[in-house]
Amino acid sequence: MTYFADLSSRQVASLPDDGRVPVLLLPLGAIEPHGPHAPLGTDPLISRGMCERAASRLAADEDVHVLVLPEVPYGVTRFAAGFAGGVHIGEETLHSLLVDIGSALIGQRFKRILLVNNHFEPAHLVTLRRAVETLNFAYEGRVALLDLVRRRHAQRLTDEFRSGECHAGRYETSLVLADRPELVDQPLMRTLPHVPVSLAAAPEDGGFAEMGMTEAYCGSPAEATASEGEETFSTLTDLLVEAIRELARE
Template identity: 25%
Template sequence: MYLAEHAWPDLASYFESKSLAIVPLGSTEQHGPHLPEGTDHLIAEGFAREAAARTGYLCTPTINVGVSAHHRQFPGTMWVDPPAFRDYVESFSRNLAYHGIDRIVYVNAHGGNVEHLREVGRRLHEDGVAFAVEWMWNESIPELVDEVFEQNGPHGGPKETALIQHLAGDLVHDERLEDARDGGLRDIETAETTKFGSRTFYDAIDNSDNGVFGDQTDATPQKGERLFEAASDQLVELCSWLAGQDIDDLLPASHV
């Protein structure tokens, strides 16, 4: 059920009977010469709407711009500062709680959002407003991702390329896959991004001239479909589990 497509009386019926919402979040940022800047939010919305279609749970409109300043050197990248992002997502979530939602799944497809979504979830939990969890598709199927790709990326690599080939293939510049591989960083291990236990870079361009990692030529739409189906199964299971919990067991215990 996609919120933006329904009239308020129909939504009122949903809120009377269910208390879970699926919120897709991503980014609008460079993903190399071969993928669209909307890669992350397209992936997030794809998973969220698939899970909503399978389960009947509510899917909200997508939050398309995230914490992406580390890609700012590449034309077109958009971002918001972390405090603004956290406050916006928290306000958005409290809006859902006003309508009766007390469980939220943040379907996230951008690594830069992770820590901030978890912080928002902590705030909402601490205040007893809602139980909100962050879900990242590749973290739900890590063994499969490693099985399918020799070098999976991370950013703009074959796993994201394969998913966009499956979800929105007309937006992929297949003729640039070799350029993406050869102009980026094929093996992230060779970048020596940590020294003596410290991370020694801030921006994507510090390690990759074209902003991406991995071997993009290893991607196919068939691999993308396999990943999409497997991760969607995991998201459906998460939603079903969360909906079945007693809210009193999810919210903070009383102070002793």
Template identity: 45%
Template sequence: MLNCSGGWKVMRQISANDVWRSTASPGTIQPPMAVLDFAHLTWEEVRDLDRTKAVAILPVGAVEAHGPHLPLATDVIIAETMARAAAARLAARGHDVVLLPPLAYTAADFAAGFPGTVSLRPATVTALLVDLARSLARHGLRVLAVANAHLDPAHLAAIEAAAAQTRPDTGARIVFPDVTKKPWAQRLTEEFRSGACHAGRYETSIVMAACPELVRESLRRSLPPNPRSLSAAIRSGQATFEAAGGPRAYFGAPAEASADEGAHTIEILGGLLEEAVLAELAR
């Protein structure tokens, strides 16, 4: 779980109360519900959740190379910030929100050539997510929102497969806004939309906002831009960072990153996940 000494400094520890006070319409009387760390609850506290309004959020990332300046857990950090931003918004709307411990291991073959990267078979990831969703559903937590920050194509396909498998025979629902697709992607930064966004300005800015002490600043400032589009390389059939033109496992312009941009992006990501959950609940 997110444990950075500088974490959320820029975001001012935004809570459900903050969101509620800023968005409640005149005459609104319902206060925000709780945002709870699932692993810190007792079984009786889980039993007593309001299942009709409860949402579980699972941060999902990878342990993989993110340039010479960012930690291996970059995706996990981004996923947790996205999850907490969405949780505050959903709680302000009257939902009990439980934040699950993050899933930090997944399919990451694109970065497999770099020391420290850990990769699982996509089928393993799909099976894990399906089992997790079904297990939570047995206890009345039927909506599992995936706050995903890892964009390896095999990983995205594994989540999509899990979402499809939970629908036919169980009450479990996996909510997954794939930010690589419209309309989600068009609301993110210019670098993200360009496809040159692995450990570049986009991701580095978020880590600077959430866990600044984990950014190797002297290296970050010295890195030249790498304008090669990772998404274009994937479409052309490349299967590794090296083949895609990222010999140091970064794409984009990390030297241009800022904590202010990162804080703004976190808010956007939280809003995207909130919208996806609300759309699913309205079905």
């Protein structure tokens, strides 16, 4: 696989002319509490894992050249207020950062950029979609967001994900167990009760505590397994590869 930042300036300059369509993947997420058992960096960890797996799968592809950009780990995370470890940045800050990154790359003939996000707070998602629109209309990019909450994508993921009970629950914890198991407090994880709170119904001005997520998680983390995480990563990678190929055709 190829990490964009590992290349030299001369290597990067030659990429648009190597006969393959370059598609740059930008992993996104938020640094925020994920229960008492999972790491603050769960969201960007999942995004990075997807990007690495997709780049590896397409490494020998004759038509597309996938490069993984350094991740942007900070996002809009007001829901995490009151819990230790949350690092919130505002919508305009995130929008400006993504537009600046995207416009710098578009100006170097890297127009196809795919945002890969695993933080699903509504205000964060709205900001990502707006950044894509700005880059495509103001800078003539070919930028896209793999929007996992869209029905056509969500229906291919797990029951817990579709229910909305997926913040640090079985869905996300399984993915971390598949990628970085040493970051999960597994003895504690197995003691955590099911918390039936759906983020899909979260009020825009709410927060984890107000929604009843007193330990900053919902769903069933005690049921998480590395094997489920590997299976989910495979599905997520399928979705990402499909999005890469679609973007390369534009």
